[in-house]
Amino acid sequence: MRPTIEDRERHGSDPPPAPPWSLGVQVVVYRNDEAQLERLAHAVAANLAVLGSTGMTSRTEVRFGDCSEDAVLVGDVRTALAAPIERVGAQVRFEVFGDNLGSGGGSNALAAMSDDDVIWVLNPDTVPAPTCGAELLRVLTPGTVAIAEGRQIPIEHQKAYDPDTGDTGWASGCCSMIRRDAFDGVGGYDADVFPMYCDDVDLSWRLRLAGWRVVHVPSAVVFHDKRITDRGAPAWSPTQAEMHHLAIAMMYHRYGRADLAADFVERAEHGDDPAHRAAVAEFRARRDRGALPDVLTGADQVATFMDGAFAPERFRYG
Amino acid sequence: MGLRYDFEFSWGSTYGHAIRLVQRNSAPGLVVDLGAGVGVPAAPLADLGYDYHGFDADRDAIAAAAERGVRIDPIDLEDRSDAAERIVSGVAGRRVAAVMMLDTIEHLVDPDAVTTWLAELLDRLGTEEHRPVLVVSIPNVAHEELGAKLVMGRWDVTDAGLLDATHITLFDAARLDALMPRHGLEELERDDLGFAETEQHFPVGHPAIEQATPLSRFLRELRRRSDAHAMTYQFIRCYRRTSRHATAVGNDAGNVVAAPWGTVVVRTQGRRESLDDALVCLSAQTDDDLEILVMVHRDDDEAVDRVRDVVGRYPDSFNRRVRVVPVHGGGRSRPLNRALELATGSYWMVLDDDDVVTADWVEAFRRGAERAPGTIVRARCALQVQERRDHGIAESERVTGFELPYPERFDLFEHVGDNRTPICSFAAPLAAIRAIGLGFDEDLTVYEDWKFLVHLANLTGVTDVPEVTSVYRIWSDDSGAAGSVPSRQWDEDRAAVRRSFDASTFLLAPGEAGRVASVMEGAGEIGALQADRSALHETRAALEHLRREHDALQHRLDALERSRFWRITSPLRRLTAMRGRLAVRLGRSANADGG
Numbered sequence: 001m002r003p004t005i006e007d008r009e010r011h012g013s014d015p016p017p018a019p020p021w022s023l024g025v026q027v028v029v030y031r032n033d034e035a036q037l038e039r040l041a042h043a044v045a046a047n048l049a050v051l052g053s054t055g056m057t058s059r060t061e062v063r064f065g066d067c068s069e070d071a072v073l074v075g076d077v078r079t080a081l082a083a084p085i086e087r088v089g090a091q092v093r094f095e096v097f098g099d100n101l102g103s104g105g106g107s108n109a110l111a112a113m114s115d116d117d118v119i120w121v122l123n124p125d126t127v128p129a130p131t132c133g134a135e136l137l138r139v140l141t142p143g144t145v146a147i148a149e150g151r152q153i154p155i156e157h158q159k160a161y162d163p164d165t166g167d168t169g170w171a172s173g174c175c176s177m178i179r180r181d182a183f184d185g186v187g188g189y190d191a192d193v194f195p196m197y198c199d200d201v202d203l204s205w206r207l208r209l210a211g212w213r214v215v216h217v218p219s220a221v222v223f224h225d226k227r228i229t230d231r232g233a234p235a236w237s238p239t240q241a242e243m244h245h246l247a248i249a250m251m252y253h254r255y256g257r258a259d260l261a262a263d264f265v266e267r268a269e270h271g272d273d274p275a276h277r278a279a280v281a282e283f284r285a286r287r288d289r290g291a292l293p294d295v296l297t298g299a300d301q302v303a304t305f306m307d308g309a310f311a312p313e314r315f316r317y318g
Numbered sequence: 319m320g321l322r323y324d325f326e327f328s329w330g331s332t333y334g335h336a337i338r339l340v341q342r343n344s345a346p347g348l349v350v351d352l353g354a355g356v357g358v359p360a361a362p363l364a365d366l367g368y369d370y371h372g373f374d375a376d377r378d379a380i381a382a383a384a385e386r387g388v389r390i391d392p393i394d395l396e397d398r399s400d401a402a403e404r405i406v407s408g409v410a411g412r413r414v415a416a417v418m419m420l421d422t423i424e425h426l427v428d429p430d431a432v433t434t435w436l437a438e439l440l441d442r443l444g445t446e447e448h449r450p451v452l453v454v455s456i457p458n459v460a461h462e463e464l465g466a467k468l469v470m471g472r473w474d475v476t477d478a479g480l481l482d483a484t485h486i487t488l489f490d491a492a493r494l495d496a497l498m499p500r501h502g503l504e505e506l507e508r509d510d511l512g513f514a515e516t517e518q519h520f521p522v523g524h525p526a527i528e529q530a531t532p533l534s535r536f537l538r539e540l541r542r543r544s545d546a547h548a549m550t551y552q553f554i555r556c557y558r559r560t561s562r563h564a565t566a567v568g569n570d571a572g573n574v575v576a577a578p579w580g581t582v583v584v585r586t587q588g589r590r591e592s593l594d595d596a597l598v599c600l601s602a603q604t605d606d607d608l609e610i611l612v613m614v615h616r617d618d619d620e621a622v623d624r625v626r627d628v629v630g631r632y633p634d635s636f637n638r639r640v641r642v643v644p645v646h647g648g649g650r651s652r653p654l655n656r657a658l659e660l661a662t663g664s665y666w667m668v669l670d671d672d673d674v675v676t677a678d679w680v681e682a683f684r685r686g687a688e689r690a691p692g693t694i695v696r697a698r699c700a701l702q703v704q705e706r707r708d709h710g711i712a713e714s715e716r717v718t719g720f721e722l723p724y725p726e727r728f729d730l731f732e733h734v735g736d737n738r739t740p741i742c743s744f745a746a747p748l749a750a751i752r753a754i755g756l757g758f759d760e761d762l763t764v765y766e767d768w769k770f771l772v773h774l775a776n777l778t779g780v781t782d783v784p785e786v787t788s789v790y791r792i793w794s795d796d797s798g799a800a801g802s803v804p805s806r807q808w809d810e811d812r813a814a815v816r817r818s819f820d821a822s823t824f825l826l827a828p829g830e831a832g833r834v835a836s837v838m839e840g841a842g843e844i845g846a847l848q849a850d851r852s853a854l855h856e857t858r859a860a861l862e863h864l865r866r867e868h869d870a871l872q873h874r875l876d877a878l879e880r881s882r883f884w885r886i887t888s889p890l891r892r893l894t895a896m897r898g899r900l901a902v903r904l905g906r907s908a909n910a911d912g913g
Contacts, residue, residue, distance in 0.1 A: 163707060
């Protein structure tokens with residue numbers, strides 16, 4: 001039977017890895033409302049309390065980075081977010097970027113502020129269960145895992161994972177705990193190529209190319225505030241459709257699927273989606289000026305493109 | 319002037335019940351009867367060894383009692399300034415077994431002041447070793463017949479009875495149960511008197527009271543569910559003096575405690591990590607005006623402690639709204655009923671630890687409730703299948719996406735036939751649940767939520783909201799809390815629920831009579847088609863029978879034609895045929911010749 005955080009608390013902790021890990025929790029904010037951020041702050045504080053009781057962490061810092069045009073992380077909002085975190089003995093840091101760096105760029109900027117052993121990337125619209133962080137860190141510490149990903153509810157991600165090891169194709173950036181040495185070793189998120197979308201898939205695949213594992217942790221529960229459509233599908237549409245299309249095209253290209261990239265271009269020419277056509281135009285423009293990323297060697301070993309998905313899926317929504 | 323109240327004694331009457339209470343709760347001594355009238359209890363009390371001393375303001379009654387040898391002294395209970403002194407003086411040191419006050423309090427202006435005075439009188443009439451008990455009788459203004467008539471606009475005051483013209487204050491059970499403890503009087507025993515039909519059973523043929531009518535049946539059904547006193551005619555209670563005083567109980571408008579909008583009930587057996595799934599969904603709600611009752615349905619304390627540990631890890635901002643409640647024994651209904659006793663919210667929701675909800679689950683319910691207060695609010699629900707894993711890193715895994723098999727809109731007719739609303743997808747008004755005394759049937763092993771929902775929806779109606787806010791997870795192997803139930807039990811419980819619907823009166827909302835007519839017409843057409851189909855089947859059967867006979871004959875004919883006999887006799891048949899044709903020709907020739 002696999003040990004759980006309750007087993008460790010009941011029967012005594014495993015010896016912590018030497019030394020205990022320093023942890024940086026990172027949240028990139030973009031126009032999020034205060035109530036949502038407060039729920040996250042309280043949940044993070046609860047996680048840090050549990051982590052503290054296990055002895056797996058030493059120094060802990062929570063960093064909020066604000067990419068909003070009109071800063072959200074000001075005044076009373078900072079006070080409200082900081083209070084529960086400081087009560088459990090962690091540091092809090094706020095950074096107003098004054099520009100939309102995107103999720104990957106924002107995470108890179110926050111990571112650069114410190115040299116934590118581990119960074120925990122959380123979306124601002126998440127609420128991790130109190131043992132989520134401990135369950136992720138438990139998986140991260142043995143040495144071969146670069147990213148440990150939480151299990152989302154109420155809409156569980158449909159991608160497949162190895163039922164015995166948790167190995168999966170890629171880790172969602174909504175709740176991922178990442179080894180800092182692995183993160184730095186591949187240059188972090190590629191915010192230039194993937195400023196908003198597919199940055200998490202790209203990071204996962206580059207880490208896997210570098211020999212690291214990406215693991216899904218079902219016992220690390222994270223609530224992700226997504227809604228369900230009246231067709232039974234996750235309610236999500238990209239806020240910037242053109243950038244979403246472009247990111248997919250970049251994925252095809254970087255990971256050596258010129259066939260899919262060509263198909264992508266052709267579909268745009270025959271379709272009536274202006275965002276798709278605009279993305280293709282940008283893709284061609286970059287290609288013409290030699291600004292596309294290099295095709296990665298060995299990409300076929302890690303890349304999976306299956307009918308719009310980046311990994312085999314256990315089921316489909318909608 | 320005739321006596322207003324001159325009732326004969328019987329053991330089945332108010333007097334009889336009251337005297338039995340005295341007999342069971344106080345050894346023989348003096349019974350002081352306040353508001354004694356003509357002293358009816360005197361004789362039967364004497365038979366039981368009690369002395370009697372009555373007090374009343376009605377001089378005619380006093381005189382009538384005196385003629386029977388019953389001592390009743392004058393007293394005005396509205397002006398109690400010296401009443402206690404007169405009573406004490408009249409008692410003259412005798413041991414008082416009981417003070418009776420039958421059908422009197424309701425004739426007095428200030429029942430609180432009267433009850434205070436009664437409590438003090440008991441103290442004065444008692445000794446260090448003994449205090450007399452108090453026996454009262456009070457008519458019940460919430461009798462079902464009064465309510466039924468009032469619904470139709472009738473309030474019939476009579477010379478005597480429930481709406482006696484001289485009644486000043488009116489009591490229901492709740493008022494009486496609140497009054498006595500406030501003044502240091504603790505109930506020892508009750509022996510209420512009950513009738514289905516009272517002196518209010520008029521006018522003859524009124525549909526609200528004649529028991530054969532659907533209206534009367536429905537009103538009685540509703541009233542009898544609400545509390546135990548639908549047919550109580552008189553509250554007949556025995557009290558003793560106590561030093562404890564209940565704090566004043568305010569009515570709904572008087573309560574000042576800020577109750578949450580919602581009560582969320584989480585049923586768990588404390589064994590699964592999925593409890594975190596449910597709790598984190600609740601901690602992420604956009605509307606957190608909630609109390610959360612985690613009902614741990616296990617008999618072992620370790621399970622309860624584990625659940626407390628899980629809850630304790632959550633932020634204080636969340637877990638201070640959570641109460642962990644152990645529940646022992648019973649089936650799936652037991653934790654729900656226990657939670658109903660504890661709930662303080664306005665609306666009630668259930669999230670079993672198998673299921674999950676979106677962040678706007680409560681918010682959507684509340685929007686619906688604000689749009690249509692007092693109704694059940696129903697949101698849409700997705701279905702997802704999960705499987706257990708007996709090895710590996712996960713105990714369970716979701717194996718399908720979301721289906722939406724439940725109808726968008728609630729239809730009571732449809733739900734009488736089958737349950738189409740998972741328990742996590744509706745919120746119910748607690749005031750309505752309590753008003754009709756509804757609970758979850760503990761005789762049911764399954765379908766407890768279906769029965770509850772339909773009976774409540776019949777009265778409150780349902781407001782549908784369009785959002786999909788919950789995910790009802792089922793196990794692929796039909797296991798889970800209800801999965802161990804054998805199919806026979808499912809069938810029996812389903813039949814029991816259907817019987818409960820059949821025994822109830824259902825309200826047709828506007829527009830539904832037309833639907834019933836359409837359904838009946840459709841049923842008629844179906845019946846006719848079924849008859850046609852039966853006739854067609856019979857015709858086919860007959861044709862098939864003929865076909866088989868034909869085939870059998872043909873088979874015999876074929877065999878005959880292939881036989882040696884047939885071949886041998888062929889020349890003879892040709893000769894016979896020729897002779898026949900010749901005979902025909904000869905016949906025609908004879909006719910042509912006119913012969």
